[in-house]
Each structure stands twice: as C-alpha cells, then as structure tokens.
Amino acid sequence: MNEQKDTQSIEDIYADAAHWHVNTGGETIHAKRVKGRFRTLKWYAGILWLLFFIAPYARWQGQQAILFDIPHRQFHLFAMTIWPQDIWMLSLVLILLAMTLFGVTAVAGRVWCGYFCFQTVWTDWFTWLEDRIEGNPIQRRKLDAAPWHGRKIRLKLFKHSLWLLISILTGVTFAAYFTDVYQLWIGYLTFEVPLVAWVVLAAFIFGTYVFAGFMREQVCFWLCPYARIQGVMVDKDTILPTYDVNRGEPRGKTKGRGSTSGERGDCVDCHLCVGVCPTGVDIREGMQEGCITCGMCIDACDTVMEKVGNPKGLIRYMSEKEISGEKLPPLYKRPRVIVYSMIFLMSVTGILYCLTHIPPVELSVVHERQPLFIHMSDGGIQNKYTFKAVNKMPEDIRFRLSVRGLPGLKLSASTGDMVVLKSGKAIPFHVFLRARPEQLQQENTPIYFQLRGIDKPEIHLEYKSVFIGPK
Ligand code: SF4
Ligand code: SF4
Numbered sequence: 410m411n412e413q414k415d416t417q418s419i420e421d422i423y424a425d426a427a428h429w430h431v432n433t434g435g436e437t438i439h440a441k442r443v444k445g446r447f448r449t450l451k452w453y454a455g456i457l458w459l460l461f462f463i464a465p466y467a468r469w470q471g472q473q474a475i476l477f478d479i480p481h482r483q484f485h486l487f488a489m490t491i492w493p494q495d496i497w498m499l500s501l502v503l504i505l506l507a508m509t510l511f512g513v514t515a516v517a518g519r520v521w522c523g524y525f526c527f528q529t530v531w532t533d534w535f536t537w538l539e540d541r542i543e544g545n546p547i548q549r550r551k552l553d554a555a556p557w558h559g560r561k562i563r564l565k566l567f568k569h570s571l572w573l574l575i576s577i578l579t580g581v582t583f584a585a586y587f588t589d590v591y592q593l594w595i596g597y598l599t600f601e602v603p604l605v606a607w608v609v610l611a612a613f614i615f616g617t618y619v620f621a622g623f624m625r626e627q628v629c630f631w632l633c634p635y636a637r638i639q640g641v642m643v644d645k646d647t648i649l650p651t652y653d654v655n656r657g658e659p660r661g662k663t664k665g666r667g668s669t670s671g672e673r674g675d676c677v678d679c680h681l682c683v684g685v686c687p688t689g690v691d692i693r694e695g696m697q698e699g700c701i702t703c704g705m706c707i708d709a710c711d712t713v714m715e716k717v718g719n720p721k722g723l724i725r726y727m728s729e730k731e732i733s734g735e736k737l738p739p740l741y742k743r744p745r746v747i748v749y750s751m752i753f754l755m756s757v758t759g760i761l762y763c764l765t766h767i768p769p770v771e772l773s774v775v776h777e778r779q780p781l782f783i784h785m786s787d788g789g790i791q792n793k794y795t796f797k798a799v800n801k802m803p804e805d806i807r808f809r810l811s812v813r814g815l816p817g818l819k820l821s822a823s824t825g826d827m828v829v830l831k832s833g834k835a836i837p838f839h840v841f842l843r844a845r846p847e848q849l850q851q852e853n854t855p856i857y858f859q860l861r862g863i864d865k866p867e868i869h870l871e872y873k874s875v876f877i878g879p880k
Contacts, residue, residue: 419663419679419716426680428547432689432699437553438626439546440536441684445708454524455533462578465585477587481833489764492801494771498763505756512749514642516740517726518649522635523703528628531579531621532687535572542568546684572622573614580613626688629701636698645729646743650700650707652676652693652724654732660693663717675719682706682724692724770806770830771799774840774858774872781877785843790878794840796822798860800830807863808870812842814856815876819843828860842876849878 417425425441432438442448467474469487476485484491491498513520522529543549543564552561584606585593596602597610620628629636643649657676676693683691685706688699692706704726711721728737740746777793785791800806808828812820820826823839830836842856854876862868 419677419713422679422681422713422716423662425547425684428550429680429684430689431683431691432626432686434627434630437623438687438689439549440687440689440705441546441681441709442537442540443681443685443705443709443712445705445711447704447708451524451533451703451705455530457525458527458530462582465582465590473589475586476589479587483833489767490801490803491767492771492799494799494801495763495767498760501756501759501763505753505760508749508753508756511642512746512753514639515644515647515743515745515749518643518647518702519635519639519700520702522629522633522701526701528620528633529687529701529703531575531617532625534575535621536625536687538571539568542571569622572618576614576617576621577610579617580610583613584609626699629688630699644745646737648726648728648731648737649696650692650702650704650724651696651727651732652682653722653727654693657693657723675714675723677713677717679713681709681713685709767801768870769800769802769868770860770870771801772860772870772872773797774874776874776877782879789843789845790849791841791843792876794842794858794874795837796828796840796858797835797837798828798830799835800832802868803832805832806830806865806868808860808868809863810840811859811861812856813859815844815848815854817844817848818856818876827863844876844878846878849876851878852880853877 429441464475465473469485472485474485474487476483478485482493510521524530539549540546543552552564555561581593581597588606593602593606596606624632653675656674658674659672660676660678661673663673663677682693683689683706685708686692686700687703687705688701690697690699692700707724707726710724714721714723731737773796775795775797777795781792783791806829808830810820810822810824810826810828812818819842821841821843822828828836828838840858856874856876858872858874860870860872
C-alpha cells in the first residue's frame with residue numbers, strides 16, 4: 410500500500426504544513442496517507458467489499474448462489490429460495506440493519522462512514538490509484554496546477570482509464586445480482602442485453618466515476634442524509650476520535666524530539682492531522698459534521714507524538730464524558746445500547762425462525778361470499794371456495810385434495826381431486842362442497858381442507874374454513 414514511508418522528520422512535516430488546510434469546499438481534497446492501526450483497519454474493511462465483486466460467481470447446485478430473479482419473482486440465497494409471499498421478512502432485515510447502524514453509532518460514532526460505506530471505500534480505492542499514478546498530495550496539486558503537457562496527459566489518461574475500469578466492473582457486478590453473471594458478460598460483450606441492463610450499467614459507471622473520483626468527500630458533506638441524522642444517535646458516552654484539548658493546548662511549534670516548554674501543550678501544531686483527513690476537517694476544533702470518524706488523524710498524530718517523544722493518544726477515541734474527567738459507563742448500563750441490542754436480537758431471532766420455517770407450499774382458501782351457499786335441485790346445499798396455492802419447491806408436486814370436519818361432505822374441484830402445482834406458480838382453482846341439509850347441525854360448521862403430496866407424503870397442508878348452511 411502506498412502510505413507515506415515514515416521517514417519524515419518533524420522539520421519535514423512542518424515544511425509540508427503549508428499544504429494542509431481545512432476544507433472550505435474550494436478545491437479537491439488530496440489527503441496524505443500515513444500508516445497506522447486505523448489505516449490498516451480501513452484496508453481490511455475495503456477488502457471485505459471485494460466480496461461484492463466475487464459473490465455473483467458463486468454457484469450452488471448448478472445455479473447462481475445469490476440471485477434476485479425478478480422475472481420469476483424469486484430470491485435465491487444458496488439453498489434457500491425466498492418468494493414474494495415471504496418478502497415481509499425484508500422488514501425484519503431492514504430493522505436488523507437499522508439497529509446495527511444505530512447501535513454501532515451510539516457506541517462509536519460513524520464507524521460505517523469511516524470504514525464500510527461504499528462511498529468512502531470506493532473513494533479510498535480511487536485516491537490510492539491517484540497516489541500511485543500522480544504522486545503524493547503535494548505532487549498532485551502541482552500537477553493539477555501545471556499547464557497540459559505530455560506527461561500530465563499520460564498520467565491523467567492512465568488514472569481515468571483505471572477509474573473507468575473500476576466503475577464498469579462495479580456496474581456489471583451490480584447487474585449480475587439480477588441475472589446469470591456469465592450470460593450477462595456475454596450479453597454485454599456482444600451488445601445483446603436488454604435496454605434496462607444498459608441503463609443500470611450507465612447509471613453505475615456514471616455514479617461511481619463521478620462520486621468516487623470527483624465528488625469524494627462532498628458526497629459525505631452535501632448528499633448523505635446519515636451525517637445529519639447521526640446527531641440523534643450519539644450521546645455523551647459515544648466514543649469518537651477526539652483531540653485531547655486539556656493535554657494539547659496551548660499548541661505551539663516544537664524544535665524537535667525532547668524539546669520542552671513549560672507553557673506549551675503536547676500539540677506541536679504540525680497540521681498533519683488536517684493533512685491526512687479525507688474530508689479536510691481540523692479535529693482540534695471539536696466534533697464536526699464533516700468528520701466520518703475514520704481515525705486517520707489518530708494514526709497521524711501518533712506518528713508525530715512518537716517523533717517528538719510524547720505519549721501517543723493526543724487524538725484518540727474518547728467520549729465527551731471522558732474529556733470532562735467522568736468514567737465511561739459499561740455498555741450494559743447504557744439504555745440506548747440496551748434497547749438497540751434487544752431489537753437487534755429480536756430481529757435476528759425472527760429472521761432465523763422465518764428462514765427455517767418457510768413452508769414449501771403456501772395455501773389460501775377464500776369462501777365464496779355471493780352467495781354464501783346455494784340450494785341444489787336435489788335438495789343439497791353447495792358452498793364454493795377459491796383456492797390459491799403457491800408451490801415454492803424447485804419441482805412440480807401432485808397433491809390429493811380432501812376435506813374433513815363434516816361427515817358425508819362431497820368434494821369436487823375444477824382440477825379433479827388431484828391437484829398438480831407447478832414449481833414457482835400460483836395456481837388458483839375452485840372447489841365445491843355439497844352436504845345434505847339433515848347433516849348440518851348449525852349454520853356455520855368448521856371444516857378442514859387437506860392437501861397431501863402424492864409423491865411426497867411428507868408435504869401435508871391443512872387449511873381451516875367453514876361450511877355455511879341455512880339458519
Ligand atoms: S493534534 Fe497532533 S497531528 Fe494535529 S497538529 Fe497537533 S500534534 Fe500535529
Ligand atoms: S477528523 Fe479524523 S476521524 Fe474525522 S474524518 Fe478527519 S481524519 Fe477521520
């Protein structure tokens with residue numbers, strides 16, 4: 410990785426300081442890269458995102474393992490198939506994701522923004538390439554300001570080509586979650602995909618290229634709603650990258666390692682924390698909307714503290730209470746964290762239960778209302794029912810239909826007494842029940858329809874309904 414080799418002296422850092430200034434929106438942020446714990450963590454988070462590119466190629470029993478099959482209205486996840494009837498589970502998944510976000514933010518601020526958000530991660534990849542191709546931030550600024558010449562054109566062309574390549578890969582990968590990835594590649598390469606696939610690709614190329622390549626931190630500042638709502642999720646116990654003002658102030662320049670001054674605090678006013686900030690924030694001015702809590706300023710300041718012989722941690726993860734000398738309460742004593750965790754656990758339990766209890770066949774039976782029953786010419790009473798059955802299994806299933814609950818009931822169905830449910834299809838059909846008036850003891854008699862698999866007797870469904878007769 411192209412983080413700056415830690416060979417700079419404090420004098421070199423001071424010499425660079427003129428280039429680091431707070432983001433006022435007037436120019437592109439070119440953040441310096443320094444090594445450190447949080448930088449490494451950020452790389453690991455970025456590597457996790459590589460799964461996004463790999464996952465569509467995973468196969469399971471001959472088909473794509475993760476597939477949103479919109480034409481057939483199915484979502485395949487390895488051995489599981491989720492149908493539109495089970496889509497309510499999505500609400501549990503959304504609650505789960507929201508609680509994870511709220512809980513993590515309550516504990517440690519915008520961890521999502523700093524490490525996992527696709528905008529942050531893609532921007533990090535794009536700027537890493539920029540660093541490799543055009544040089545460090547100071548060289549990049551010089552290159553930007555220089556008139557166009559052969560080298561500048563070559564470097565810019567190379568960089569933009571790689572950015573476009575990532576953008577194209579991002580677009581194709583996204584589309585690949587909705588159709589077979591290999592067919593999709595062939596379709597794109599032979600220009601034989603439907604219009605919608607081109608629209609998705611174009612939107613993703615444009616979005617990735619512009620957002621990660623040009624807008625970068627401006628997306629976090631101006632477009633992302635999360636920056637605005639996070640204020641309601643953090644409290645005085647939330648730990649955030651914080652400048653230890655008690656220890657750092659009054660800030661002042663140092664003459665080097667071991668240099669002391671009775672009046673000066675530990676901040677040597679080198680501006681490196683500003684120089685590494687991907688959003689151009691000066692953390693020393695307190696918590697700000699632009700801070701995505703990425704911890705890069707912690708790594709930078711630790712490097713400086715090492716060089717000048719001071720203890721690390723002048724900038725560190727710390728809560729508002731800790732700054733004012735109070736103790737951080739344990740997580741299990743924080744009501745906000747407890748509530749988020751409980752909802753999180755309930756959502757996980759609900760999702761696990763649902764996933765393990767998805768019925769192979771979904772059945773609904775509606776009793777005809779107009780009329781509730783009819784008198785037949787032979788004196789019998791007939792009720793009519795509309796069945797809707799969805800076969801969620803990968804193969805067709807034959808069922809035998811019967812009814813219990815009222816002795817002597819005669820059943821006839823528009824399909825005969827054998828029902829064939831096609832895989833993945835919702836089949837509506839009508840069922841008629843007939844009874845003799847003398848069999849009816851009451852106006853409404855509970856009855857139970859039964860569907861039993863002919864080839865798969867283990868699939869057995871029962872649906873409670875009612876037989877209605879005269880008063
Ligand atoms: S907080 Fe640390 S990195 Fe920032 S100016 Fe002070 S010493 Fe330098
Ligand atoms: S202030 Fe520090 S933690 Fe916040 S965004 Fe800048 S570098 Fe990251």
